[in-house]
Amino acid sequence: METNWIGCWALFVKEVRRFYSVAVQTVFAPVVSSLLYLLIFGQVIDTKIEVFSGLSYSQFLIPGLVMMTILQNAFSNTSSSLIQSKMHGNLTFVMLSPISPLEFYLAFVGASIIRGLAVGLGVLVVGIVGFDIAWESPLWILLFAVLSAAIMGGVGMTAGILSDKYDHLAAFQNFIIIPLTFLSGVFYSIHALPAFWQVFSHFNPFFYMVDGFRYGFFAQSDVSIYLSLGVTTLFFLGITAINLILLYKGVKIRN
């Protein structure tokens, strides 16, 4: 089967350069707003709660915040790039080129992984410097970071493909992405929740991403790391399949 990896790479580099060219908005601003969460929640609540044994609340919070930042920015990168390309019409340039649906998917998701990791790293560095965060197993950390960014890059792609205007995208973000991230255990261990919400949390795929990621830092988690890995991988495969189907069928973008 013919491939066009140079084309795929060119699209990936273009997507990275796109967010980099407005890095104040796409990297710096999200780092700052995550640090605000850390400042506010960390300072106010720090002394009152011990979520995991031997950890301060701020220490517990940091990996969750990093993950939340990764998720939101990976989503934002593909979705806003696609909707802007549709608005300005320049998605047509890609559509006219010999880039396959798979190559298109890999390039966009690849770029959103870079964006997610860049922003996540910004938050993490502050966390490490300021709050003495351990990292028990960097491989788990990296694996969950990349996998989760890829998933949200993929979700952002689906949203970007299906949305006709910014309003649709904003609805997607406000009614699905933000609630699911806030309810994923970023700010608390789900064991602190009433039984109903504990059960509910287990149906939230973001919960497994946050929990697995946190395990990499503390070697402690709410559920087994392998369960988290399994669920996250499944979710990744699912969203990949959805996007490839949309792209092969040309839904909305080649209609």
Place this chain on the structure above:
Amino acid sequence: MSAPAVSFQAVKKQYGSLEALKGVSFDVRPGSFFGLLGPNGAGKSTLINSMAGLVKPTSGKILVNGHDVNTDYRQARRYLGVVPQELISDPFFTLRELLDIQSGYFGLRSREQRMWISELLERLALTDKANAVTNELSGGMKRRVLIAMALVHRPQVLVLDEPTAGVDVDLRRTLWEFTKELHKKGHTIILTTHYLEEAEALCEEVAIVKGGELKALEATSDLLSRHNYRYLRVVLESLAGFEKEKLSPELKERFIEQDANGLMFKLEKNVPLNQMLSWLSQSHLSVKDLTSRDATLEEVFLDLTGEA
């Protein structure tokens, strides 16, 4: 016998209940300068976008140089350069960056390619805008940017969807020259246009579509000569007191319009001019001068599409 540059085979496109293309079939000969004409909403853009892979036809098949645009899209797209009707811009990249990026999509990253980009910029008078961000450019410049983007991979077939709509006269001339030059070099050019004099001046062959159907397809000169009418302008000694109602029945049915000092008639080619003169004198009109000309593409077009 080489494969047609483009072959449309029973192409249908349904938008909800609207049948935008009702099974269109025709071939475009390699190396030809081909005009695709039709009134607004005829389906020209739908046809072109189907060929470009921007629209998926409901049924039918399109081959570009023998490559199916659906199953063998990579090859088909390498042969095709498409200038879409809608203007496009990108707020993130300069013109030269965009051309570089587009080259990358086609797997082209050599030094020659960068030289080709410079040449394109030069040729389209965009060199001094090479470092400008495209959404800050004027409409005419954006049009030229689209042409440069379409040519970045040196496609054999260049397709221009109404490239001169809303463009000033100067630029229109420049674009004509440029496309003629590409045609001379052996490129197949497919042009849709509103301006029929443009098609008449440039296109060797024209297809006329209306309501999603092919109405005519032939060499421009054949189409014009096969057309059954000529146009006759009669200048009278005096137009004072002229009324259409006073014309003889034969003249009345051939009358088109009255201008400042003459009358325009549309006459079948098999009607001799003598006959016309005798009708005129029967109607008591004294003829000062008379000029006859063949139909323009515009008039043929109006006849075929019933837009008159």
